[in-house]
Amino acid sequence: MLRFFASRLVQSLLAMFVIITATFFMLRFVPGGPFTAEKAVTPEILRNLEAHYGLDQPLWKQYLDYLGSLLRGDFGPSFKYPNRTVNEILADKLPVSLELGVLSLVAALLIGLPLGTIAAVRRNTWMDYTGSSIGMVGISVPTFVVGPLLVLVFGIHLRWFNASGWYSFEDRFLPCLVLGIAYAAPISRLTRGGMLEVLNQDFIRTARAKGASEIRIVFKHALRGGLLPVVSFLGPAIAGILTGSFVIETIFQIPGLGREFVNSAFNRDYTLVLGTVILYAGLIMSLNLAADLTQAWMNPKVRLEG
């Protein structure tokens, strides 16, 4: 087991090294740099800037310096926001994205599970069709349509919420609802499918014959099996929700990492791009590693082949 873990770890570290190197050099070869601006700076000032940030050193030396600072845990200063270090920006923004992700997932489950369960239990009735239609709409309508629509209703007309921001507790509601709806749709359809399969099993028929109430059947017997497809969906969904919140963060002006991930590339903020890439790569690789380990622990064949 230990050998399996060690080999997986080494593979992950190797992958990380390749990612860092590829990103570092690709960034440098892209046209435009952090100081390319509409109002060009004079050549003398550009020289001062490059000296200040060490950009006038040969590229291989900058690369090695960067690796050295990484080993010390220092991601460097941000080029775009000289007032902040990359470490600081990541530390500020990652918790926000995590909070957005977790709350959205909770919202998605709270909406999707009941909808899917009811659709399965009341199959082929109007409740099933309504639930499925809402699910279809949720999957098809993009978040940048749902978002402003909800802001129009709840913010502008009803004045219940602000149009944007992440400042007070109420600000969490609309963004998490919008992102939650996007994920509730597939969750409800998966739940419906899973529940239908379970509800047709013999042991459910037995339970009914023995006189168990509908509620007891659903909650005590069927749900455990019916949720299996949802659980396997949640794995990639968590990764997606954590990294793909760019649209929501833009619409609702949320200070999260998703937006920074994209904008830092536009700004050619070399250090921030590398910082976010390393963070996300690390996150995803850790999640994969944890998943592999869990599988190996459950299924001996995996670790023996490992």
Add this chain to the structure above:
Amino acid sequence: MFKRGTCLALFAVLLLAGCKKGAAPATASSSGGPAGAVRTDLNYGNGTEPQDLDPQIVTGVPENKIVNALFEGLVAYGPKGTGTTPAAAESWSISEDGLVYTFKLQPAGKWSNGDPVTAGDFVRSFQRILSPGLASEYANKLSPVVGAAEFNEGKLTDFGKTGFKVLDARTLQITLKRPTPFLLESMKHYAWFPVHLPTIEKFGGATRKGTAWTRPKNFVGNGPFVLKEWAMQQRIVVETSPTYWDKKSVKLTRIVFFPTENIETEERMFRTGQLDKTNELPLDKTAVYRRDHADSLRIDPLLGIYFFRVNVTRPPLTDKRVRRALALGIDRKQIVERVVNQGQTPAYNACPPMPSFTSTARLQGDLEEAKRLLAEAGFPDGKGFPRIDLLHNTSQNHKKIAEALQQMWRINLGIDVAPVNQEWKVYLDSQDTLNYSLSRAGWVADYVDPNTFFDLWRTGDGNNDTGFGNADYDRMLEEALNAPSEAARMAIYTKMDTLLMDEVPFIPLYFYTRAFAIAPKLHYPENSVETPNWKYVYWTE
């Protein structure tokens, strides 16, 4: 069942939302004062997160708004957003030859920690921004001063040999290399603002970029407001400075700057009452505001020009006749009225009108002339004219304009122009490396003087980016700065403008405006370079 009720309710609400007319913009008070009292807080849409709040490091317009609340330069714009009024300087005098400026500072001028603002503070601040080690991007704003450029390049190491002198604690003297008629105008830019060196030195030294001195708990400034809170990408809060020398003139007690990048989100924030003024207004909302909320819509002139650079090194654009044909072969009025529609004015010359200067130069000719020129250049009715690209950065608006022009040139001249969009930095790089045929561009004034619209066309200037170079033009640029009178200087600018409209290294399209939504009761003076003097911003009634 509970689900049915919820579904019905949701549908009903959505239906109702569609029927109801847009809610009127809010003017609800958020400061919780007694009923009838005038508001003193302001929620201000500021467009993007500022890079920093150190006036010697930043370069942008969102930073400009906040820096003008936290710091104060020698001079500032007046109550109507124009003119030059005393700010940190109480008075000044200019020598006969226009080379020596002597400023007397406000006797009661104080930093927010109680220290008096001295001439030494100003000189040391100038030294900091010019230090090569700081690598400030706007260091060249101080280049009219003796020794400034040399000190910034490291060629001069003794700052005492530059033209900045402390005569006494309250008197500052600046000596210029040559007469600079627009010096006082350009001093309203934050590159000239003082910073509190003792505080900066406590946090890592004068030449370290981005240290902690601009954080709220460490911040020291000499402006009407002090920094109270800075939540990155969320809000920046400033409150009245208790030590500001002109505190009695400041009517606002608190300004909250919101760095909302998405302009649609910003407009929604205005409608919920979260913002009292937006930074911009989506183009397609302008008509609605004009029709339904005209008292919340403002369209202010902005000293800037939207134009297309022409790569004069690339055939067939090397031929002046072709360039002139392109410039004459479009209908600017249509673009301004139908495509953009935010009160812009069509541009037929290089420099927008301003109080000190209205150019009489104008692109000469009409569509017939355009066709004739094109034929003369060897492309009658556009036959044989190669397909050229029209570069623009990624934006819906630029795309619409580019497509409109493509149509106009096809119909009017029979030539094929292909719009190409590139991501922002790639687009900038393409212009820098002359890797384009036509390229959309914008240029906004740094200060209110025509010089800022003419010096970029100097041969080899870093902002020229067209390959255009003309010895006569360069000579006139120098002559203008040495002109014996303002009238003479403006006459030279008109001649230069005429030269540009004859050579056409760029095709002017329109002069900018700034459209935004604003609470009707907010008094916000118009300023053509978007530099507010916060003393003159207040709520009426």
